[in-house]
Amino acid sequence: MSKELDYLSRQVTRGHLSRRDFLGRAAALGVTTVFANSLLSSAARAEGPVKGGTLKAGMTGGASTDSLDPASWQSQVPYKFGRQWGEQLVEIQPDGKLNPKLAEEWGSSDDAKVWTFKIRKGVQFHDGKEMTPDDVVATIERHSDANSKSGALGILGGIENVKKDGDTVVFTLKEANADLPFLMDDYHLMIQPNGGKDNPTAGIGTGPYKVVTNQPGVRHIGEKFANYWDGDKRGHADQIEIIVINDATARTAALQSGQVHMINRVEPKIVDLVKRVPGVTIQNVAGKGHYVFIAHCNTAPFDNNDLRLALKYAMNREEMVKTILRGYGSLGNDIPINKAYPLFSDDIEQRTYDPDKAAFHFKKSGHDGPVLLRTSDVAFPGAVDAAQLYQQSAAKAGITIEVKREPGDGYFSEVWNKQPFSTSYWGGRPTQDQMYSTAYYSKADWNDTRFFNDKFDQLLITARGELDEGKRKQMYRDMAVILRDEGGVIVPMFNDFIDATSAKVGGWVPDGNQEMSGGYALSRCWLNA
Amino acid sequence: MSAPVLKLVAQRIAMGLLLLLAVSVLIFVGTQILPGDVAQSILGQSATPQALENLRRDMGLNDPAYVRYLRWLGGILTGDLGTALSTGQDIASSLKERLWNTLFLAFGAAVVSIPLAIMLGLLAVRYRNGVVDKLISGLGLASTSLPEFFTGYLLIYFVAVRLQWFPSVSTVYEGMPFGERLSAIALPVTVLTLVVLAHMMRMTRAAILNVMQSAYIETAELKGLSPFQIITRHAFPNAIAPIVNVVMLNLAFLVVGVVVVEVIFVYPGMGQYLVDHVAKRDVPVVQACGLIFAAVYISLNIIADIVAIVSNPRLRHPK
Numbered sequence: 011m012s013k014e015l016d017y018l019s020r021q022v023t024r025g026h027l028s029r030r031d032f033l034g035r036a037a038a039l040g041v042t043t044v045f046a047n048s049l050l051s052s053a054a055r056a057e058g059p060v061k062g063g064t065l066k067a068g069m070t071g072g073a074s075t076d077s078l079d080p081a082s083w084q085s086q087v088p089y090k091f092g093r094q095w096g097e098q099l100v101e102i103q104p105d106g107k108l109n110p111k112l113a114e115e116w117g118s119s120d121d122a123k124v125w126t127f128k129i130r131k132g133v134q135f136h137d138g139k140e141m142t143p144d145d146v147v148a149t150i151e152r153h154s155d156a157n158s159k160s161g162a163l164g165i166l167g168g169i170e171n172v173k174k175d176g177d178t179v180v181f182t183l184k185e186a187n188a189d190l191p192f193l194m195d196d197y198h199l200m201i202q203p204n205g206g207k208d209n210p211t212a213g214i215g216t217g218p219y220k221v222v223t224n225q226p227g228v229r230h231i232g233e234k235f236a237n238y239w240d241g242d243k244r245g246h247a248d249q250i251e252i253i254v255i256n257d258a259t260a261r262t263a264a265l266q267s268g269q270v271h272m273i274n275r276v277e278p279k280i281v282d283l284v285k286r287v288p289g290v291t292i293q294n295v296a297g298k299g300h301y302v303f304i305a306h307c308n309t310a311p312f313d314n315n316d317l318r319l320a321l322k323y324a325m326n327r328e329e330m331v332k333t334i335l336r337g338y339g340s341l342g343n344d345i346p347i348n349k350a351y352p353l354f355s356d357d358i359e360q361r362t363y364d365p366d367k368a369a370f371h372f373k374k375s376g377h378d379g380p381v382l383l384r385t386s387d388v389a390f391p392g393a394v395d396a397a398q399l400y401q402q403s404a405a406k407a408g409i410t411i412e413v414k415r416e417p418g419d420g421y422f423s424e425v426w427n428k429q430p431f432s433t434s435y436w437g438g439r440p441t442q443d444q445m446y447s448t449a450y451y452s453k454a455d456w457n458d459t460r461f462f463n464d465k466f467d468q469l470l471i472t473a474r475g476e477l478d479e480g481k482r483k484q485m486y487r488d489m490a491v492i493l494r495d496e497g498g499v500i501v502p503m504f505n506d507f508i509d510a511t512s513a514k515v516g517g518w519v520p521d522g523n524q525e526m527s528g529g530y531a532l533s534r535c536w537l538n539a
Numbered sequence: 540m541s542a543p544v545l546k547l548v549a550q551r552i553a554m555g556l557l558l559l560l561a562v563s564v565l566i567f568v569g570t571q572i573l574p575g576d577v578a579q580s581i582l583g584q585s586a587t588p589q590a591l592e593n594l595r596r597d598m599g600l601n602d603p604a605y606v607r608y609l610r611w612l613g614g615i616l617t618g619d620l621g622t623a624l625s626t627g628q629d630i631a632s633s634l635k636e637r638l639w640n641t642l643f644l645a646f647g648a649a650v651v652s653i654p655l656a657i658m659l660g661l662l663a664v665r666y667r668n669g670v671v672d673k674l675i676s677g678l679g680l681a682s683t684s685l686p687e688f689f690t691g692y693l694l695i696y697f698v699a700v701r702l703q704w705f706p707s708v709s710t711v712y713e714g715m716p717f718g719e720r721l722s723a724i725a726l727p728v729t730v731l732t733l734v735v736l737a738h739m740m741r742m743t744r745a746a747i748l749n750v751m752q753s754a755y756i757e758t759a760e761l762k763g764l765s766p767f768q769i770i771t772r773h774a775f776p777n778a779i780a781p782i783v784n785v786v787m788l789n790l791a792f793l794v795v796g797v798v799v800v801e802v803i804f805v806y807p808g809m810g811q812y813l814v815d816h817v818a819k820r821d822v823p824v825v826q827a828c829g830l831i832f833a834a835v836y837i838s839l840n841i842i843a844d845i846v847a848i849v850s851n852p853r854l855r856h857p858k
Contacts, residue, residue: 068708073815074633074807077626157593164587226626227815228807229710253710255805263695263707264805270708419818423579455587 059517063537065247067526068261068270072254074227079210080200081153081160086274086525089197091230091252093529094245095136096200096215099127099146100191102440104521104528106352108191112141112201112216113179122186122475127179127194133239135203136220143174148205150181153198162198164455165444186475188482192440197529218245218533229253232532246517246536262510265290271515271537274525276508277391278336289513294338294506297522298350298438298445301334301342301390303383303400303500306460309430315496316375322361322500323368324404330502333399334392338508342501345490346436346445350504350522353442353479355487358494368407380410384425388418389433396502397433427458434458440523442486443474450493459498466492514538544855547848555841559834563615566829567608570822579820598624611826621823623816630827634812638831640711641808645793647724648731653786656736660743660782664770667748676744679737691730691803698726709804727804731797735789742785746778753777780847787843794839795832 071086080096083089099113110116113127133141152158154166170182181190193199200215213221216239219232230252234245253270255261261273262280266287276284276292285292305312305321312318327341340348343360385397394415401411416425416432426434439445448454451470452462466489473485493499507525511518517535521528527535578594595601614621620630659679663672682690699707705725715723750756751774759769798810809828816824848854 073818074637074812075623075626075815075819075821156589159590159594163590223712225712225807227811228712253708253805255708257802257805259692260695260707260803260805263692263700266700267703267707269706 059246059536060539061246061248061536063247064249064251065515065532065535065537066251066253066270066272067532068253068255068264068273069526070254070256070258070261070275072227072230072252072256076226077211078213078221078224079206080198080202081158081162081206081210083198084161087230087252087254088226090274090524090526090529090532091221091232092197092200092215093217094219094232094250094533095213095217095221096202097217098196098199098201099129099194102192102195102523102528104519104523106350106523108195112146113194116191118188118190118477120477122188122190122477123183125181125183125190126175127181127191128177129179130239131177133216134237135216136214136235137203138237139203141201141203141216143177143179145203145205146179146201147172147174148207149199149201150179150205152205152207152210160198162196164448165193165196185471187443188474188477189441189443192444195440219250222249227254244530244533247532250532252532265510265512268512270512272509272511272526272531272535274507274509276510278334278338278508281336281338281508284510291511291513291515291518293509293511293518293520293527295520295522296340296348296350296504297507297524298348298504299435299507300346300348300438300501300504301393301396301433301435302346303433303502304426304431304459305498305500306430307496307498308460308462311375311377311381312430312498314375314377316371317377317381318498319495320368320370320372320375320407320409321381321404323364323371324407324409325400325500325502326363326403327361327502328363329399329403330396334396335503335505338506340504340506342503344494344497344499344501346438346449346499346501347442347486347490348504350438351442351445353483353486355483355490358487358490361494363403365403365407368404368409372407372409380412381431382412382414383431383433384414384416384429385433386416386418386421386425388421389426390435390505393433400502427456443470446470446489447474450497450499461493461497461499463492463496511535544848547854548845551841551844551848555837558837559830562833562837563612563826563830564608566826566833567604567611569829570825571604611823615827615830620827623824624819624821630824634809634824634827634831636713637807637809637812640806641794641797641810643711643720644724644727644731644797644806644808645790647721647728648735648793649790651728652732652735652789653739655732656739656786657743657782659736660740660747661767661770661775663740663744664747664751664774665766667744672744676737676741679740682733683735683737685733687730687734687799688803690733691726691800694726694729695803707804709806711807724806727797727800727806730800730804731793735792739782739785739789743778743782746781747774750774750777776850779850783846783850784843787839791836791839794835 069087069090072088073085076085076088080092083092097111099111101109101111103109112130112133114130116125116127118125129143129146135141150166150169150172153160153162154169168183168185168187170184172179172181183190203214213224218235218238220235222233223229223231232250234248238245255264258277262284264270265273281292284290305318307313322344331337331339331341341360343358347354349356383397385393387394397413401413404411425432436449439448447470449456449458450461450466451457452467469485469489473482476482476485507522509526514537515535516538518531519527519534521530578591578598578600611621620634622628623630623633659675663675666672695707698704705722707726709723709727711720711723747770756769756773759773797808798814800806801808801811813825813828
């Protein structure tokens with residue numbers, strides 16, 4: 011049996027067998043998924059990286075408006091390219107733990123208000139200068155400045171000041187935060203020479219590849235950086251290239267014709283077709299991203315918790331995962347958190363579709379007449395279909411949902427976070443604290459469900475300063491239950507990240523932190539000889 | 540050239556410029572009523588109100604609309620298209636390469652499609668109402684009726700994926716060898732040719748057939764010229780004005796209307812560039828692209844008008 015498993019895992023490493031098929035066959039041989047997965051990664055190591063060649067990715071999410079300034083990153087291509095040429099202080103691993111990167115180690119004061127990061131020595135920038143604690147301080151200063159346009163400004167708001175102290179950088183916070191190291195993984199926080207204050211778009215970092223060509227919306231090319239400090243682990247190909255292919259069909263065709271070796275965002279509805287193409291492997295991994303139906307808890311008729319419960323019970327989650335995600339996803343439980351998060355409690359009862367309960371709560375709410383739901387194709391892929399499915403499942407409970415299709419242009423500035431009931435998505439955050447503070451804390455800018463709950467807020471702040479993991483886990487469980495039963499968010503599903511690779515790609519690591527192997531595919535993978 | 544012709548030509552050009560000014564107002568107003576806000580689009584769904592306010596102030600978005608229009612128009616008249624809001628780069632220099640790519644693709648498609656269309660048109664007239672004519676018209680109409688994304692995907696599937704003759708991704712870049720460039724644009728050029736062919740061919744056929752009714756064609760027949768000579772020597776020159784008109788219309792389409800083809804083949808042209816910036820509400824770039832498109836459209840039409848005027852003997856030789 012073990013010989014067969016060995017054989018199979020080598021087949022996967024060489025790209026002859028998909029990971030899913032392997033796990034299926036391993037299960038048939040009576041092996042648990044966890045063990046089978048560990049076999050796989052050891053096979054990948056045994057096979058060993060192959061050096062050289064040009065590794066190419068075809069990706070959606072790039073536009074001619076993209077820039078190399080990390081502060082401006084928002085869409086897939088610029089920051090996935092950024093993950094190859096730049097590095098942060100820490101790096102979140104596929105298992106959700108933190109690995110040291112440009113910081114060697116870190117620790118906090120007992121009250122989690124002062125954090126000290128020891129900065130790695132002997133790391134070179136692409137321009138030949140050595141990276142110093144001063145560069146780290148300048149980077150954090152640039153992104154956390156009140157006048158900054160950085161996408162990371164929001165998460166750095168709690169920093170009072172940041173100072174160099176010998177080999178270390180010391181963060182002093184306004185209030186305790188046990189998760190501060192996780193925030194440092196944010197993709198905007200690439201350490202740049204002097205923090206990028208002199209030239210934010212220079213594209214100079216400490217990563218395994220240096221920028222040689224940057225044509226926004228067209229292509230981005232990186233060349234192996236000879237003096238990379240972590241040389242053996244990352245950066246196997248001599249050159250990497252991202253070609254921006256926003257059209258889904260063109261992306262698949264480019265993979266099939268061998269013009270690129272990997273692509274992102276295979277649409278669920280064509281996954282089964284792509285899977286049948288010889289040599290192509292579908293790489294799907296459960297992530298933190300989820301699709302939401304959001305109701306404002308302070309706006310009639312949604313200010314009535316019975317109505318919100320009715321809307322929650324009227325959602326057929328199984329059907330959503332099956333139809334909208336074609337099975338490439340998992341059930342949501344009306345909380346924005348799933349097992350991909352550290353400190354998640356998996357014993358919270360799963361809410362299921364229950365027309366009777368929905369009808370009961372709807373009647374109890376005293377609301378009469380239709381409920382207006384606004385949606386658009388840009389809210390998430392298949393959002394309009396999902397709204398119609400919801401309309402049908404709610405109709406069985408006697409609830410009339412009126413679906414209004416809004417233009418995709420300006421949906422996120424005119425409808426989301428403005429209208430009382432709409433569809434949207436969240437990409438997930440590294441930690442529970444961040445997810446909750448971003449969208450469910452009463453004072454959050456994007457409290458898009460207008461959820462104001464004192465107990466929830468209090469638990470959030472206490473948990474943030476709590477260094478004992480057991481206690482924190484319990485607090486997060488309590489918060490989840492409050493949100494699930496009283497909140498304005500309906501979470502029908504968590505979507506998988508679905509990428510695809512050709513037979514030439516070796517060393518793919520399933521990593522649910524982001525698509526494309528956590529964003530590191532181009533420097534983690536290699537071209538098979 | 541005689542005075543009336545010069546006067547007519549000057550009138551056309553003046554009208555064109557006036558039209559361009561009117562278009563500039565329309566473009567400006569149009570970009571103002573787009574839903575959404577530039578700062579929000581640049582910073583995305585995850586923007587904080589603080590960052591939004593900072594960005595708006597820096598971009599001068601708080602000034603009234605007419606001030607921004609006059610500032611913009613003044614810039615254009617002095618050759619300054621401004622800087623892109625989203626990237627902070629000079630628009631003129633980043634547009635240059637995209638415009639060149641678009642013109643290259645349009646030129647490639649024109650070089651193939653215009654001679655082909657006119658030849659096929661002449662052939663159709665020569666064998667009018669016969670099998671050849673019907674075959675040419677039928678195939679031409681069929682290729683035009685199919686939407687361009689459909690022919691594009693068909694070509695990608697058969698020519699790029701199956702046969703692997705030409706790449707499906709037509710990315711071109713500065714410094715690319717000319718041969719590779721041609722190979723890269725082979726598929727988009729084919730699609731565009733199929734799209735514009737029938738229109739030009741049918742117009743050529745109709746215009747020449749119209750002339751064929753004239754008395755002087757009968758004379759030519761009677762003096763014993765071969766049918767093809769009659770068409771090329773006598774009918775074609777007199778049908779040139781409507782043909783040039785439709786050729787220019789199609790040329791204009793090749794420059795301004797190929798965004799779908801650009802997206803399918805991942806070709807870095809103006810259309811894609813414009814769409815990207817519309818999505819980001821990068822108003823100065825949208826305005827600049829719109830104005831360039833309008834200028835191309837108007838000047839090609841002026842050329843068609845001028846050709847029509849100049850090729851008309853009654854206007855060239857007034858009594």
